[in-house]
Amino acid sequence: MAKRLNNENTIGDVLKYIIKENRLQPGMDQISVKEAWQSLMGNGVNSYTKSVVLKGTILYVELSSAVLREELSFGKSKIIAMLNEELRRDLIKEVVLR
Template sequence: MSERKREANAIKDLMQSFIKENNLSKGMQKLKIEEVWGKLMGPGIVSYTEQVQLQNRTLIIKLTSSVLREELSYGKEKIVKMINQEMGEDLVSKLMLV
């Protein structure tokens, strides 16, 4: 059992070093942020989400519902804090709902 655990850790370390060496971290962050948005907001909000995009520390969320956009705008700071916490780093400084 301990052999498998060490092997899993070794693979994780290999993947992280590969990502760093090939400058893929920004691309991986962009993919992960979409996943985090879905996890934090839930299926109700995700169904109204057209696009999740990260540009220069600004998270741009394109929504199909103006009512939902207005509701979420009241909690922008909280959403940014939750996303950064889930990502494990201060990746997002601003949230734009369009």
């Protein structure tokens, strides 16, 4: 039987409960990672970004520029650190640039 929430819970607590009970966290993480990528990378990188997909702890980024892909590959650890800091938790362990 589902747990009944009382009237003294905050909206934030209710939303966290709904996300947890309905197993919506992976989808929420997917959205958060896309937003973090767009805000951190800026217009230059975003114009060459085709897709950003999080599968488990691996972030797959598809780029339309081979030159940009090579340039970003040198800073993978910094990209991981920046994204995890933006997300406020260690969600991403590896970045794969395609």
